[in-house]
Amino acid sequence: MAIEYAVKRKKSYSKLSKVSVLSTPRTIAFFIFIYLLFFSIAACKGPITPNPCGNGHNWGVWTVTTAASETEDGAETRICQNDNSHTETRVLYATGTAGLAYTRINDDTEYSVAGGSVTGGAVAIPVFHRADENSPYLPVTEIAETAFIAQDITSVTISASIKTIGEYAFQACSNLTTVNFAEGSTLETVGEYAFQNSGITAIEIPANVKTIGGLAFYNCASLTAVTFTAGSVLETVEQNAFNGSGITGIEIPASVKTIGDWAFRDCTSLTAVTFAAGSLLETIGHNAFNSSGITSVILPEGLKAIGDSAFINCTNLASAAIPASLTEIGIYAFNNCAKLTTVTFAPGSLLETISTQAFGSSGITSVIIPEGLEAIDNTAFYNCASLVSVVIPASIKTIGNSAFDNCDNLATVYYGGADEAAWNAAIISLGNNRLINATRYYYSAVQPGAGSFWRWVDGAPTAW
Numbered sequence: 001m002a003i004e005y006a007v008k009r010k011k012s013y014s015k016l017s018k019v020s021v022l023s024t025p026r027t028i029a030f031f032i033f034i035y036l037l038f039f040s041i042a043a044c045k046g047p048i049t050p051n052p053c054g055n056g057h058n059w060g061v062w063t064v065t066t067a068a069s070e071t072e073d074g075a076e077t078r079i080c081q082n083d084n085s086h087t088e089t090r091v092l093y094a095t096g097t098a099g100l101a102y103t104r105i106n107d108d109t110e111y112s113v114a115g116g117s118v119t120g121g122a123v124a125i126p127v128f129h130r131a132d133e134n135s136p137y138l139p140v141t142e143i144a145e146t147a148f149i150a151q152d153i154t155s156v157t158i159s160a161s162i163k164t165i166g167e168y169a170f171q172a173c174s175n176l177t178t179v180n181f182a183e184g185s186t187l188e189t190v191g192e193y194a195f196q197n198s199g200i201t202a203i204e205i206p207a208n209v210k211t212i213g214g215l216a217f218y219n220c221a222s223l224t225a226v227t228f229t230a231g232s233v234l235e236t237v238e239q240n241a242f243n244g245s246g247i248t249g250i251e252i253p254a255s256v257k258t259i260g261d262w263a264f265r266d267c268t269s270l271t272a273v274t275f276a277a278g279s280l281l282e283t284i285g286h287n288a289f290n291s292s293g294i295t296s297v298i299l300p301e302g303l304k305a306i307g308d309s310a311f312i313n314c315t316n317l318a319s320a321a322i323p324a325s326l327t328e329i330g331i332y333a334f335n336n337c338a339k340l341t342t343v344t345f346a347p348g349s350l351l352e353t354i355s356t357q358a359f360g361s362s363g364i365t366s367v368i369i370p371e372g373l374e375a376i377d378n379t380a381f382y383n384c385a386s387l388v389s390v391v392i393p394a395s396i397k398t399i400g401n402s403a404f405d406n407c408d409n410l411a412t413v414y415y416g417g418a419d420e421a422a423w424n425a426a427i428i429s430l431g432n433n434r435l436i437n438a439t440r441y442y443y444s445a446v447q448p449g450a451g452s453f454w455r456w457v458d459g460a461p462t463a464w
Helices: 025-042 420-425 433-437
Strands: 002-005 017-020 063-066 074-079 087-092 101-105 110-114 120-124 138-143 152-158 178-181 202-205 225-228 249-252 272-275 296-298 319-322 342-345 366-368 389-392 412-415 439-443 453-457 460-463
Touching: 063 087, 101 138, 225 249, 272 296, 342 366, 420 439
Parallel strands: 110 138, 120 152, 152 178, 202 225, 249 272, 296 319, 319 342, 366 389, 389 412, 412 439, 439 453
Antiparallel strands: 002 017, 063 074, 074 087, 101 110, 453 460
């Protein structure tokens, strides 16, 4: 580069003078120094980005500074060759148990994990996996179907990233006693047969689980404790989910809407079943608690249907409280509950029918059938040998065949109607001689002059 100076004179010009600032070696050296200084500073200036060429970093190779283990993260670092005070560090994610097999799923954005060459011992499922050091880490979100079926694993730690446990994943793992879910678990689904016939002794179901699949814990005889993480959003316990397990007690989360058929059947050690406050439960399926060991049950308001044989053969059940919201009691619902002495219906009951054998062969001693109920089906209270008194509402229209047959100790009927004419308007079918021949009282809120009448005293029917 040159700078020219010209001195202008009147009507003429002097000879052009040229002065070059690059004409001396010293000046040239000065500009080279400035040039190199500028770019050496720029090479390590500005934020670090993943692209080593984007801002001039000259990165070295990645070096492991803390090795990752099966369950603990590690780290690796690289150093800028231009300025070794500039470093970049990244996580080496926990590897999980060596030998696990991974398959990319969901458009190659996630991994599903299976047992691979792992056949026994403790298993740790990682949060992330990469195929090699040059591949990206992807989340591990699924335990594949049949992943560890019938293997000799003894424990499994399931990472927070897992959303689905596939069908049969741990089926027949008879030595599997411990299942741990990492804090912050995002698990949503426990697949069908997932832990069937395994040896687990206790489990805490993570809060995000919405469905426990059919037969998921079927015949887990050693499983005594099932709890749910606070804030559970569980909606469905599917059929046979805990059938034949060793559960001793359970609180059903408020979010559960459906308990499936046979869900807790043959849980003979299950003595206590409670429902969290604010329960949304609507349906208890057929045979849901058949032959379980429960001793009492208070069913939540909002429940609409009790399925057929739901509590049949619960021989230790002593009391049952039925909510006003219930509209259906299935056939044989409380049949053969020999110790069931007390059944109460909440005021304002919406129940219209008591189905066939619903309370047959139970130990009921007295029962107040709620106002509004119109039909008592055939054999509904058949063979309730301990039944001594019953309140029949004025709303009753039909009493089916043998509804109260073999109730040999039935002595008193408190009828909600005002007189015999109202009683005779109801259709009472054959096989109800004990009911017909029992001492009958008609309802009167005020003391009548004469006749057989009754009124309520502290919630109990009492003769005037």
